[in-house]
Amino acid sequence: MAKIKLALYWASSCGGCEIAQLQIGEKLLKLIEVADIVFWPVAIDVKYKDVEAMPEKSIDVCLFNGAIRTSEQEHMAKMLRGKSKILIAYGACANYGGIPGLANLFNREMIFHRAYIETESTDNEKKILPQTSYQVPEGTLSLPEFYDTVKSLPQTVDVDFIIPGCPPEEKTTWLALEALIENKMPPKGTVISHNVKAVCDDCPRKKNEKKVKKFYRPFQIIPDPEVCLLEQGILCAGVATAGGCGAPCPQANMPCTGCYGPVKGVTDQGVHYLSAVASIIDSTDPEEIARIIDDIADPAGTFYRYSLPESLLRRAKV
Amino acid sequence: MSWEPKIVGFLCNWCSYRGADLAGTSRIHFAPNVKVIRVPCSTRVEPTFVIKAFQSGADGVLILGCHPGDCHYIEGNYKTMRRVPLLKKMLAQFGVEDERVRLDWVSASEGEKYATVINEMTEKVRALGPFKSNNGEGQHG
Numbered sequence: 158m159a160k161i162k163l164a165l166y167w168a169s170s171c172g173g174c175e176i177a178q179l180q181i182g183e184k185l186l187k188l189i190e191v192a193d194i195v196f197w198p199v200a201i202d203v204k205y206k207d208v209e210a211m212p213e214k215s216i217d218v219c220l221f222n223g224a225i226r227t228s229e230q231e232h233m234a235k236m237l238r239g240k241s242k243i244l245i246a247y248g249a250c251a252n253y254g255g256i257p258g259l260a261n262l263f264n265r266e267m268i269f270h271r272a273y274i275e276t277e278s279t280d281n282e283k284k285i286l287p288q289t290s291y292q293v294p295e296g297t298l299s300l301p302e303f304y305d306t307v308k309s310l311p312q313t314v315d316v317d318f319i320i321p322g323c324p325p326e327e328k329t330t331w332l333a334l335e336a337l338i339e340n341k342m343p344p345k346g347t348v349i350s351h352n353v354k355a356v357c358d359d360c361p362r363k364k365n366e367k368k369v370k371k372f373y374r375p376f377q378i379i380p381d382p383e384v385c386l387l388e389q390g391i392l393c394a395g396v397a398t399a400g401g402c403g404a405p406c407p408q409a410n411m412p413c414t415g416c417y418g419p420v421k422g423v424t425d426q427g428v429h430y431l432s433a434v435a436s437i438i439d440s441t442d443p444e445e446i447a448r449i450i451d452d453i454a455d456p457a458g459t460f461y462r463y464s465l466p467e468s469l470l471r472r473a474k475v
Numbered sequence: 476m477s478w479e480p481k482i483v484g485f486l487c488n489w490c491s492y493r494g495a496d497l498a499g500t501s502r503i504h505f506a507p508n509v510k511v512i513r514v515p516c517s518t519r520v521e522p523t524f525v526i527k528a529f530q531s532g533a534d535g536v537l538i539l540g541c542h543p544g545d546c547h548y549i550e551g552n553y554k555t556m557r558r559v560p561l562l563k564k565m566l567a568q569f570g571v572e573d574e575r576v577r578l579d580w581v582s583a584s585e586g587e588k589y590a591t592v593i594n595e596m597t598e599k600v601r602a603l604g605p606f607k608s609n610n611g612e613g614q615h616g
Contacts, residue, residue, distance in 0.1 A: 262568060265615050304616035428522045431565060435522075435558040441543065441550075446557050456565035469523070469530045474570030474607070 161337065163188075164196040164208075164216045165247075166237055168223030168230035169257040169307065174248040175199045177324030178220070181331050191338050208236065216241040218337060220320075224250040224257045224466065225308045229301035238314040243342070245333065245349075249323035249416045251310040253426075254466030256323070259458055261465045261472035264305040309466050319348045323416035323463055326402050348418065353400025355420050356413045360395055360404040362386065368439035372452035375411060386412045387437070390452075392459055397423070397430035414462045425469045427461035434460075480600040482535040483528040484509040484593075485520045489547040490582045491539035497586030505590035506597035509537060516540065517578075518551035522562040525576060535575045535600035539592070542580040552580070574599040575606060 165178065179185065195216060196203045219241035225231050238244050249255040260268055269286045273279060291298045310316055320333050333349040336342050343349065353359050364385045373390045380386055386393040386407055394415035395407060406413050419426035434453075440446050453459060461468055486492040492513050498505065514520055517540025525536045538559060540552040559578040566576065577596055581589045 302615070306616060425523055425526065428526055428562070428565075431561055432522045432558055435561040436554050438557040441553045441556070443556060443560075447560060450561050450564060453561070453564070455568075456561060457568040460565065469526045470569055473568060 161192040162195050162215065162217045163192045164219040164237060164241065165194065165199075166196065166219065166221050166223075166233060167198060168221065168233065168251070168310075169226045170223030170248065170250045170255070172199070173324040174222035174250075177248070177322070177327070177330060180327045181334065182327075184331060184334075188334055188338070205233075208240065211240050213239050214242050218243045218245065220245050220247040221310055222247040222251050222324075224254045225304075225310065225313045226257055226260065227301040227303055231304075231313060232301075234310060234313045243317045243337075244310075244314065245318045245320055246310040246316045247320045247330075248325055249321065249418070249463040252319050252321060252467070253418055253464040254307050254309045255463050258307045258309070258463070258466040259461070260307050262457060262475075263473070264475050265303050267475065269303075306472050307466050312466065317345050318342070319346075319418075321348055321350055321399065321417040322402060323414075326405070328403070329401060348399070350399065350401035350417065351403075356395035356398045356400045356402065356404050356407070356417065357385075359400040359402065360385075360407045360413075362407060364388070367437040369437050369449070370439050371449060374454070380410055382410060386410075387434075392434060392453065394426075394430050394460075394462070396433045397426055416463050418464065426464045427457070427468055430460045431456065478605060480508050480534045480597055480605075481532060482509045482537055482596060482600060483533045484511045484537040484539065485514050485517065485524065486511055486581075487517045487519075487540040487547075487552075488513055488515050490541035490545065490580075491517075491589070493583035494539075494581040494585045494589040497583065498589045499586075501586045503586055503590045505593045508597045508600075509593050516546065516548050516551040517555040518548075518558075520555065522558055525562060526566075529571065529575075529606060534603070534606045535577070535596060537592070537596050538576075538578045539581045539589075540578075542582055545582065571606070572603050574603060 196208050219237045225234055246252045250257055273281055273286050274284055287300055289300055289302050320329060322329055329350050362385045363383055367388050369390045371390050372392060375391060380389050380391060391412045393412035395413040398413055398415045399417045399420050402417050415426060423429045438446055438449050486495055517538055520538050528536045540555055543552060546552040563573060563576050579592050
């Protein structure tokens with residue numbers, strides 16, 4: 158049997174997905190027995206022009222991580238879509254926009270101003286900002302265009318499967334790779350994960366009625382290790398987030414931040430999470446409610462930690 | 476044709492919808508800009524509905540329920556009382572002006588108040604102008 162041709166690519170991401178892919182450990186040897194890696198910028202020296210030269214649909218599977226925020230990433234997403242029989246959005250950024258997606262609360266001008274002029278460590282007297290092309294004696298230098306709006310991979314090209322997580326847990330990655338190796342892929346569009354309703358179903362903490370008088374950020378409180386974090390006033394996205402990860406964060410005393418995406422049947426994870434949090438506020442007095450809400454410093458960033466580009470509003474009006 | 480504000484009004488069945496009815500049967504004149512959706516209770520209005528309304532082209536969203544303590548389901552409106560301020564705080568980060576979302580309490584006997592709330596809301600939204608969610612696109616993509 159011919160070996161599976163596998164490509165891996167990163168767009169707007171942190172590199173954590175590559176670590177997650179390596180986390181499958183010795184199973185990597187099993188993968189290499191049946192698959193040839195034809196493109197993987199982090200590990201092998203294959204240039205863009207080599208990918209361009211590959212015939213259409215000549216790559217069997219492409220694992221694509223990272224969101225789309227520049228013209229280069231958009232170009233690569235379109236190219237890899239064309240060259241691949243199966244395109245898999247790997248990780249929260251590719252699926253929902255991820256952490257880079259929070260840039261949708263701003264626009265390019267605001268981001269450039271902050272990054273290249275305003276930041277405390279920046280020394281840029283001439284206020285030079287990145288440009289798409291620049292003339293030097295040797296010729297023209299170019300940079301990809303930086304967009305106002307971050308998009309997910311499914312908002313850019315047709316995607317066949319989704320592997321959730323920031324980064325995906327080893328067992329989730331392997332679930333997909335095993336299906337691939339055994340040629341038992343589920344129907345198109347499936348979110349490949351262990352089918353658990355919500356992170357709370359994976360979480361061993363004791364759960365009772367939730368009534369909260371004060372919200373804490375994780376650094377403000379030492380949580381009881383046995384009791385539900387949300388009941389202790391720590392914003393935990395477990396209630397609004399699909400399970401399958403095994404709830405490693407709450408078991409390490411850190412709240413879930415929502416990386417496995419919305420629970421089934423929900424399109425907008427953030428506002429679903431907001432609704433759950435607001436409902437457990439223990440007060441019927443508008444002034445006290447306002448004080449309790451004041452504890453939540455950054456609602457958009459908290460509730461839409463990974464899913465802003467895939468939310469109903471997709472970006473802020475600025 | 477000049478622009479008219481489009482406002483979606485979620486009215487609880489037991490108090491505010493009847494307040495609206497009373498305003499009508501009392502022949503009170505008020506702005507025709509609020510499209511009414513009857514819901515069993517103001518707490519049926521998931522924050523998702525509000526965002527969905529804006530995404531679908533609304534310029535404002537009005538949520539009306541029974542006065543605190545009067546909820547047909549005992550404490551439904553208290554949940555609304557908690558959700559709306561948090562939702563508004565988050566919507567501010569999305570560039571949605573505070574006056575575009577209003578929560579108020581209108582009982583079945585408050586036809587006058589219903590008309591006043593509708594008129595006030597319509598004028599505030601008119602002053603703000605149309606809400607255009609720049610869904611997905613900025614000036615540079």
